[in-house]
Amino acid sequence: DVKVTQSSRYLVKRTGEKVFLECVQDMDHENMFWYRQDPGLGLRLIYFSYDVKMKEKGDIPEGYSVSREKKERFSLILESASTNQTSMYLCASSFGLAVYNEQFFGPGTRLTVL
Amino acid sequence: GENVEQHPSTLSVQEGDSAVIKCTYSDSASNYFPWYKQELGKGPQLIIDIRSNVGEKKDQRIAVTLNKTAKHFSLHITETQPEDSAVYFCAAGAGGTSYGKLTFGQGTILTVHP
Numbered sequence: 001d002v003k004v005t006q007s008s009r010y011l012v013k014r015t016g017e018k019v020f021l022e023c024v025q026d027m028d029h030e031n032m033f034w035y036r037q038d039p040g041l042g043l044r045l046i047y048f049s050y051d052v053k054m055k056e057k058g059d060i061p062e063g064y065s066v067s068r069e070k071k072e073r074f075s076l077i078l079e080s081a082s083t084n085q086t087s088m089y090l091c092a093s094s095f096g097l098a099v100y101n102e103q104f105f106g107p108g109t110r111l112t113v114l
Numbered sequence: 115g116e117n118v119e120q121h122p123s124t125l126s127v128q129e130g131d132s133a134v135i136k137c138t139y140s141d142s143a144s145n146y147f148p149w150y151k152q153e154l155g156k157g158p159q160l161i162i163d164i165r166s167n168v169g170e171k172k173d174q175r176i177a178v179t180l181n182k183t184a185k186h187f188s189l190h191i192t193e194t195q196p197e198d199s200a201v202y203f204c205a206a207g208a209g210g211t212s213y214g215k216l217t218f219g220q221g222t223i224l225t226v227h228p
Contacts, residue, residue, distance in 0.1 A: 004157070030213075031213050031214040033214075033215075035218075040123065040220055040221075041220060042118075042120070042203060042218045042219050042220040042221045043158070043203060043218040043221075044218075045215070045216075045217075048213060048214075048215060050213045054213075056213075058215075059115070059217075090157055090158070092157070094214040095214075096214070097212070097213060097214070098209060098212070098214070099146045099207035099208060099209050099212045099214050099215065099216065100146055100163075100165070100209065101214055102148075102160045103150075103158075103160070103214065103216065104157075105150075105156075105157025105158050105159070106157050107155065107156055107157050108156075108157055
């Protein structure tokens with residue numbers, strides 16, 4: 001079974017802190033994604049990456065950056081956390097270039113910024 | 115870019131009834147339409163998908179229909195059971211070299227009452 005793990009289930013940070021959310025997958029998937037989930041807004045793509053070679057902005061990249069130094073690990077960075085970044089963050093991975101391959105999700109990290 | 119609208123946002127049914135969730139998309143290049151189910155405390159999981167060369171697909175109690183002309187697709191769940199209670203997301207993606215990128219709808223909270 002594919003397993004996608006996220007470093008924390010719950011996280012509380014202060015405004016202005018630098019925050020790192022870590023995601024690891026164990027199936028050698030090329031694609032990795034970071035979404036945020038908010039009630040009524042669904043899943044919105046923040047960034048995605050194809051292997052370590054490519055990182056690309058999604059629909060809501062402002063205030064975020066990413067790092068992918070190893071194929072299995074994809075990190076989301078909040079450079080200076082703000083209260084409007086309080087949300088559920090979901091990481092996902094999938095195989096190959098085509099869209100038809102299933103995305104496998106981690107359990108999510110609920111981030112609260114005070 | 116692609117825009118996916120999903121309705122209703124909440125749906126409440128009695129056990130044994132049918133449930134229907136509808137989505138529309140905007141980009142005529144989209145040709146892949148998966149549905150994901152998110153149970154409490156978990157990440158979303160793929161339950162069924164359909165490609166644009168097919169009008170309908172069934173898997174036991176769930177089915178998906180696609181109308182490419184109208185740019186809408188629907189999820190049908192028959193003989194609902196309490197374990198069907200979850201958040202359901204539709205999504206759309208374009209095939210080819212898209213790195214697996216999907217655009218998700220806003221989600222539907224389905225509650226099945228025993």
